[in-house]
Amino acid sequence: MSTEQPPVQVVVSLDTVVKEYGATTALAGVSLEIAAGESVAVMGPSGCGKSTLLNMIAGLDRPTSGSVIVQGEDLGHLNETGLCLFRRRRVGMIFQFFNLLDDLPALDNAAIAAQLTGVSATQARRRALELFDELGIADRRDTYPALLSGGERQRVAVARALMNRPSLMLADEPTGALDSHSAEQVMDLLIDLNQIGQTLVVVTHDEHLATRCASRVVRLSDGKMVGEQSVEQLL
């Protein structure tokens, strides 16, 4: 289904996206474009719709109206299974509370993402171990999530997100549940990723994280975009 990509590569394109939960309007018509290799920070007070926005881009939920196009794929045209297949290959996602599968040891938590795309278990583990090595958690590979520290868990989640070399990495308050030291490490990791060309969208209300990681900051308030700045402007 993927169409020929235009020269200026737009990875994410939102057009007047509205999301309502019953009487609550989480997003009130957001339009946004993100280009390949960009690193965008989404900021705003709690409850302003940041996670909702990210979920729309990840195909974890559907907008009430408006369109979401990621890598030329109109998510509105995909059914539940289609969205899953899309997420598998195109999107890596990390959450504030990690969302690891408690029943699997750390390494398998990451490997499973590759296994889902048809890679053999052995190969998936090998790739996961490479990532664990890079992330400095190779010695924790057989530990179950319940026994890992928050920082370790978030690094497992990062490894899982990177398994299928996604064209888009989404992070929802990735440091929100971490101590400052672990937060610093995870931040460095995201910066490194972006340096080697990974497109990145980070939700945060941490100005420090935003200025360090992002090339552009998008501000939301009550479901509306209230400002857009490049980091140069910020500084």
Add this chain to the structure above:
Amino acid sequence: MSAVWALSRAAARRRRLQTTVIGIVTFVSAITIVVALELFSASSAPFEHAFAQQQGAELVAAFDKAKVTDAQLVATGARPGVTASAGPFPQVTVDISQPSGAGPSRLPSVPPGPLTVVGRPSPGGRLDRVDLWSGHWPTGAGQVVVNRAPGGPSPVGSVIELSDGQSLAVVGAAYSVSQSAGAWVTPAEADALGAKESEMLYRFADATTSDQLRSDLTSVTGGLAPGALAGSRSYLTLERQYSTSVAQAYVPFLFAFGILALVVAVMMVANVVSGTVVAGLRHIGIMKAVGYTPGQVGAVYLLMILIPGAVATLVGTLAGTLVSKPLLSTATQGLGLPAPSVSPWLDVVVLAGLPVLVALAALASARRAKRLPAARAITAGAAPSAGHGLRAQRALASTALPRAVSLGLGLPFARPARTALTVATLALGVTAVTFAAGLTSSVIRYGQLQQRTSSVQVTAAVRHNGRSLLVVSAASDQRTAELLASLPGTRTLTAELQTVGELVGPNVRIDLDFLRGDTSSLGYPIVNGHWINGPGQAVVGPGFLKDHDLAVGDRVTLTMGGAPATVTIVGETWSYDPSGLMADWHTASVLDPGRGATRYEIGLRPGTNLASYIARANRADPSVMVQANGGLNGDEQLIPDFSTLFTVLLAIVAALGVLNTVLLTIRERRRDLGMLKSIGMTPRQVTVMMVTSATALGLIGSLIGVPAGITVHRVVVPAMVHATNAVLPSSLLDVWTAGLIAALALSGVVIAAVGAFVPARNAGRLRVAAVLHNE
């Protein structure tokens, strides 16, 4: 597929308690279902079942040896319409004498009188494969195997004395559903005893009606010398006798239990499985975020549940088969039939069916989870829907209850779907327990009504001594009656003359029972009209009224060969009995003056020792055989046995259902529990809180389950009684005392508390640091 398999295997292994619960519930359900299904197949048509199993003879015929040769008889097996035959076997009728040494309280192994003895080389053969349930087949002269339904003490070792002075040693006991003989010996021994007849056994292509059997008989005997056929009997006669017997009445009861067990087991499995899925919402959300497709999510849950489910089904089916074997033989003993074999195809049905059921339950509940967008599934697991619970919890907090209790009572409001599931589990369990308790009481009453043991406890029957028609003189009757009345302990005495007569008009033979004395003390329930209270009155069963198109108030004329007498039917009893009529003594003296009673029914004073009364009565008058009326004999004990087994199994399953729910609640609320403990809640308070919330649900389960169980009882019991063509006496339904209802209501609470206790205590022991660290 490997990602699916890896995750489901890991989950089944890691969630040990949940896997165990699913395993045990499926295991117990498999046992229950196998026993129930075996019971079905054994009780749905017990006679037909046993008859088919023994390759029963549809026609048993005796031929005169002097008029037909063995070769001619063998040739009858090739006549048109005959599908199988066996014989000829030499047959002789011997006369059993009164046992000489036996005391009055000891029953002879074979009653005195004529006995048909057939010479057969083996219990097997093409037809009438009799069930040799004790001892061995005769191997030489002087040995005999008696025909008797299995159960009760084995007669092996006793001796049958014939009136001509010979004696036969009983070496075995066997049962022929076709009733092809009273006893069997070797063919040589039958000849030695003077066999003058040959027995032939047949099965036919068409033998479903008596007309077909008549033409089959004509086909078999055609061309033989006139008078060659000495006698014959079709299996339809036996089937009819069987279907009107008391034992048959228990079949619907067994059936109802089977259905109940089946329904509850199925619902419990569905309940536990769907509980697992509902509790897995957050997990499902994460899986979808990682990239599991809805189909794969379904597959993971299916496998996760099927792994323990399949193992438990296998083990449970084996266990159920083992358990049902002795139970079934008890069941059919009560029915006077040999033990049916366990049907392997039923095992196959359960082995294949139960996993399918588990899968359907998992899929049905996974559907909702599958459709839910991943983002919402993740948050749905993390936070209970506010609103619902909040108001209830605030209201509870402002009561004077201990905080642990009010918090516990508030928990169910936070998760309405989970709560509904638990309440359903409990309500089902309580319904089953209630119904089982009611049914047990009804069946015990049914037995009491049949045997009237609450009215008359002892029967004295005039000894028969082999005479076919028992005639007792008035003088001997008077002597016996006075003697029995004078015994200490006798409260009421009713004399009865049991004989046969004819209904003038339709000219059919009927069984007559004339009653003398305080006849209302006999305790026959009257469902219509009233009991006999004057001369010329009669009482009959609904079968009699139906067969002769009569109603209460009608008059019928009876004869016993002499002068006729007319009686008015004044009442209808409840049991079907198409051929019996009870009338007052005056009518007997009109029909055949001077005949004495053949039977006495005695009601004892409270506190009289039954055994010593019977022993004294037997000593006082050797001309009567005095016995206790029933009591809880094999038939009736069977129902409480079954009902206890099923009740226990179902209560276990219900408690496990609760355990499962509490377990899931705790897994999901670990953080809240850790938080409560961190702010100072003691482990004991946590346990109290969790048990309180389960107990509250148990109470609701009882409030639903007890009335539901009573309702089911009110529907099922009349249906079962009507299935036997009897009229329902209202006392069978009035079994609900306040005490019983209170105990049943308590059962829901107890089941809930027991089910909740273990996981609740574990919750109390959760280490705060571990819990909070995990979130």
